[in-house]
Amino acid sequence: MKTDNSTARIAQALRHRATALPPGAALPSVRALMRDMGVGPATVQQALRQLAREGVLESFPGRGTFVAALPAPAAGGDTLWQTLALGPARAGAADLLTLSELPPAGTFALHVGYLPPELRATSLLDVAAARALRQPGVWDRMPGTGLPALRRWFAASIGCPEHEVIVCPGTQPALAAAFQGLAAPGSPVLMESPTYLGALLAARAAGLVVVPVPTDGEGVRPEALAAALHASGARLLYLQPTHANPTGASLTPARRAAVMELARRHGLFILEDDWARDFGFAATPPPLAADDPQGHVILLRSLTKCAAPGLRVGALRVRGAAFERLRAARVAVDFFVPALLQETALNLLTAPSWPRHLRRLHAALRARRDALAAALCDVLGSTCLDTLPAGGLHLWLRLPGEADDEAVARAAARRQVLVSPGRAWFPAEASEPRLRLSFAAVDPADAPTVATRIAEALREA
Ligand SMILES: Cc1ncc(COP(=O)(O)O)c(C=O)c1O
Numbered sequence: 001m002k003t004d005n006s007t008a009r010i011a012q013a014l015r016h017r018a019t020a021l022p023p024g025a026a027l028p029s030v031r032a033l034m035r036d037m038g039v040g041p042a043t044v045q046q047a048l049r050q051l052a053r054e055g056v057l058e059s060f061p062g063r064g065t066f067v068a069a070l071p072a073p074a075a076g077g078d079t080l081w082q083t084l085a086l087g088p089a090r091a092g093a094a095d096l097l098t099l100s101e102l103p104p105a106g107t108f109a110l111h112v113g114y115l116p117p118e119l120r121a122t123s124l125l126d127v128a129a130a131r132a133l134r135q136p137g138v139w140d141r142m143p144g145t146g147l148p149a150l151r152r153w154f155a156a157s158i159g160c161p162e163h164e165v166i167v168c169p170g171t172q173p174a175l176a177a178a179f180q181g182l183a184a185p186g187s188p189v190l191m192e193s194p195t196y197l198g199a200l201l202a203a204r205a206a207g208l209v210v211v212p213v214p215t216d217g218e219g220v221r222p223e224a225l226a227a228a229l230h231a232s233g234a235r236l237l238y239l240q241p242t243h244a245n246p247t248g249a250s251l252t253p254a255r256r257a258a259v260m261e262l263a264r265r266h267g268l269f270i271l272e273d274d275w276a277r278d279f280g281f282a283a284t285p286p287p288l289a290a291d292d293p294q295g296h297v298i299l300l301r302s303l304t305k306c307a308a309p310g311l312r313v314g315a316l317r318v319r320g321a322a323f324e325r326l327r328a329a330r331v332a333v334d335f336f337v338p339a340l341l342q343e344t345a346l347n348l349l350t351a352p353s354w355p356r357h358l359r360r361l362h363a364a365l366r367a368r369r370d371a372l373a374a375a376l377c378d379v380l381g382s383t384c385l386d387t388l389p390a391g392g393l394h395l396w397l398r399l400p401g402e403a404d405d406e407a408v409a410r411a412a413a414r415r416q417v418l419v420s421p422g423r424a425w426f427p428a429e430a431s432e433p434r435l436r437l438s439f440a441a442v443d444p445a446d447a448p449t450v451a452t453r454i455a456e457a458l459r460e461a
Contacts, residue, residue, distance in 0.1 A: 010037055011047040018056050018067045027057065027065040092201045095424035099197070103418055108450050110437045111420040113245065113305075113393060119364055119440060120308040121357045124348055132343035142336040144327060146315070150346045154315040158299060159290060164319045166330055169337045170312040171275055171302040172198055174330070175238075178271050178298060179206035181329030182322060188234040192220050194425035194434075196245045196273065199238050208236075212427040217386050219244060219251035222258035229266050236269045241288050243276035246425045246436040247396045248389025256288060263296040269322065270297045278306035278358060280391040281366045295320035303345055305393070306358065313337060313345040365393070371444035372437065375451035380458070393440045396422070397454075399433040404461060408435065411457035417450055 010033075017027070028036065033044045048065055051057040059065045103109035109116070132138060145151060146167025155162040168174040175198070183189060185207025191200065193212035203210055211232045214224045219241060228234070239259070241251040251259065263270055274287045289299035295318075302314035318326050348354060369388065373395060376384055384398050399405060405421035412419050422434030435454075442450050 006039055006043050007046045010039055010043055011050045014047055014051055015056055021067045023067050023069045025067045090204055092197050095197055096201050107416045107418050109418050110441045111418045112438055114309040116441050119361060124353055124357055125308055128347035129344045131347045132340055135343050138339050140339055142339050144331040144336050147342040150342050153349055158317050160317050164317050166316040166327055167337050168314050168316055170304045170314045171300045174300050174314060174316050175199055175202040177326055177329035177333055179203045179208055181325040182269055183208055183236045188232040190228050190234045190237040191427050193427050194246055197424050200427055210427045217249055218255055219249045222255055225262055238271045240273045242284055243389055243392030246394050248392050248394060272297050273300045275302055275305055276392040282390055289317055313341050365440055367444050368442055369439045371447035372439040372442050375447040379451045379455040393438050395437045395439050397435040397437055403433045405433040405435060407461035408457050411460040412454055415453040415457060417453045
């Protein structure tokens with residue numbers, strides 16, 4: 001018993017020494033260890049054997065004892081330890097990754113929420129970027145709130161003072177900053193169901209608890225919003241009042257008034273994602289932020305959708321104490337948007353050809369929406385779409401009640417048509433099977449082919 005105890009004590013002392021030494025370092029001889037530790041040879045030998053069994057030490061007869069080399073990684077690198085360290089994956093992360101992957105050549109990429117190459121402002125951007133590159137100081141730091149002239153452009157376009165604008169690298173990082181800056185981890189955030197899955201992910205990443213609020217063809221339902229406000233005590237609502245992604249719905253004037261009234265009554269922040277401002281085919285109503293003297297609405301705008309996905313520039317409009325919170329949250333993430341991008345955006349937006357690009361884009365998108373909607377209704381029946389969205393980029397296709405949206409998406413992918421299964425867009429259970437289709441991706445001439453392949457996929461799945 002006494003021997004076991006002293007072996008354990010010596011083993012512990014040696015383990016301690018070994019961890020302080022690099023792999024391969026030699027330990028003192030058995031005789032020196034006996035002297036250091038005041039024990040006999042048997043105890044030292046037993047302790048050394050124990051540590052060799054544990055893989056801490058390696059003994060080589062005639063050469064001595066050494067700290068064990070680190071185990072060689074398994075072929076390809078064994079990173080399984082990360083599974084333990086990382087814990088469960090965040091809901092929705094895989095869906096967003098799928099959407100952000102670049103589509104293989106030769107596929108119809110209806111899962112993508114950006115303009116296809118032929119509709120982008122690429123040649124205008126080439127000119128704008130070349131001018132920006134000649135600008136002095138284009139590699140300098142920028143103010144965290146953005147290039148003053150670009151702030152002024154956004155302010156004029158939104159109809160607000162320049163000091164209420166923060167330039168950001170697109171909407172997604174602005175959402176991340178807003179969720180972090182406006183609510184403490186663990187607080188509830190109200191979200192339409194369904195809603196933009198990138199917003200769901202950003203809210204969850206900020207540690208917020210997503211509270212789904214039902215919607216219909218006219219957007220969020222005010223009575224459901226009131227009930228959710230009472231039940232959750234939330235002070236933050238993420239909302240797409242105009243051409244919502246994925247449904248395409250826009251709030252009616254009566255609902256806009258009801259939502260604003262609830263915001264005032266409950267002291268609620270509304271994070272208004274106005275991503276589709278440039279995609280209205282008819283007159284698009286102004287953002288909620290346009291009539292909000294008390295600063296309930298924080299507006300998000302982006303240029304990635306109407307110009308090109310690589311022009312990662314957008315703006316937040318925010319007033320009151322929330323401005324400083326969001327400025328700090330933005331700077332904490334990436335300090336500032338590079339001057340090259342901001343100057344390029346400014347050159348693009350102030351070029352005489354920019355309004356022409358938007359006009360051409362509207363006409364092209366409207367033609368694509370009409371062609372794909374008509375082709376889908378031809379093969380799937382007119383009930384497959386609730387309404388024709390008056391803007392945005394997407395159709396929210398209804399599948400028959402028993403269909404499995406993910407199986408249909410897989411079957412469509414086998415036919416080179418990539419679509420987004422509807423369930424990923426719901427904060428909770430999906431109310432019915434749907435697919436989100438980006439009509440922007442389909443040339444009108446290809447619409448019948450795409451619709452036929454989706455119908456075949458549905459039959460197969
Ligand atoms: C509704 C909505 N908001 C925000 C974003 C993010 O866009 P970006 O970060 O490119 O501005 C997207 C992109 O798909 C979107 O669909």
